[in-house]
Amino acid sequence: MPSKSQRKRNGSGASTGTSGGIGRLLAVLGLLTALLASVVYVAERNLDKFYVFELDHLQDLAKRSVAQHGNDTRGAVRYIVDELSAKLPAHVNVEEDWVFNNAGGAMGAMYIIHASITEYLIIFGTAVGTEGHTGRHTADDYFHILTGTQMAYVPGEYEPEVYPPGSVHHLRRGEVKQYKMPESCFAMEYARGWIPPMLFFGFADGLSSTLDFPTLWKTTYITGKLMIGQLLRAKF
The missing domain is CATH 2.60.120.10 (Jelly Rolls)
Structure with a gap:
């Protein structure tokens, strides 16, 4: 049976992994948003074409x-x-x-x-x-x-x-x-x-x-x- 200190370390690792996953997801969403905004901006300036x-x-x-x-x-x-x-x-x-x-x-x-x-x-x-x-x-x-x-x-x-x-x-x-x-x-x-x-x-x-x-x-x-x-x- 894991000791109290082992359970604490395992919980801390899971929390860190979850935080890292959310951070990566937010970074990807931010990048996609910036890319989409850039495409829309360029297209907007060239709509007449x-x-x-x-x-x-x-x-x-x-x-x-x-x-x-x-x-x-x-x-x-x-x-x-x-x-x-x-x-x-x-x-x-x-x-x-x-x-x-x-x-x-x-x-x-x-x-x-x-x-x-x-x-x-x-x-x-x-x-x-x-x-x-x-x-x-x-x-x-x-x-x-x-x-x-x-x-x-x-x-x-x-x-x-x-x-x-x-x-x-x-x-x-x-x-x-x-x-x-x-x-x-x-x-x-x-x-x-x-x-x-x-x-x-x-x-x-x-x-x-x-x-x-x-x-x-x-x-x-x-x-x-x-x-x-x-x-x-x-x-x-």
């Missing part, structure tokens, strides 16, 4: 689609996709597959035209109106109104921002608003910045409220397929 869509072109395209098709939303969407697929065939999804989207208390449907690490382009809207929270995002969001009207509100203001067809609502990175589509409204929505963190906002209502798992699965499948496809083309 990853973008394939041009802001001016998208705004002009949205305006032309409105001028050409008026309240014919289907025609406007096809006009947009046809031009983009001719200009950027490797980056545009021409398969018009609509899926419901619940986010920030609002509900509508979307057709994902492009999804990658630094950009997404969708057609989003509803034929019956909706209202909700924009979310606070890691990307700039440009909401090009095609049909209908969008309204937005920020605390401290007494009048709404109003965005008619042909206009663009720019939600700057890190900002937040309340928004409303009083009636039928569809828009071409383009975001540029860090897209993956935005997915949490897009899935939160489905996981905590609607529990519409088939829609969540379909959204995940389409988004994942498009993002992986872009990564295979070296598009981040």
Whole structure:
């Protein structure tokens, strides 16, 4: 049977080993954090190099689609996709597959035209109106109104921002608003910045409220397929 002094030495050795293991783990975590921060910093300073869509072109395209098709939303969407697929065939999804989207208390449907690490382009809207929270995002969001009207509100203001067809609502990175589509409204929505963190906002209502798992699965499948496809083309 070990003596009291032997048990004390054994306990001290185990304690030292545990402390050393925790110290090594913390050191590794610190190193990984520093490495990740460095990668994000470098990538952040070079985000513009990853973008394939041009802001001016998208705004002009949205305006032309409105001028050409008026309240014919289907025609406007096809006009947009046809031009983009001719200009950027490797980056545009021409398969018009609509899926419901619940986010920030609002509900509508979307057709994902492009999804990658630094950009997404969708057609989003509803034929019956909706209202909700924009979310606070890691990307700039440009909401090009095609049909209908969008309204937005920020605390401290007494009048709404109003965005008619042909206009663009720019939600700057890190900002937040309340928004409303009083009636039928569809828009071409383009975001540029860090897209993956935005997915949490897009899935939160489905996981905590609607529990519409088939829609969540379909959204995940389409988004994942498009993002992986872009990564295979070296598009981040």
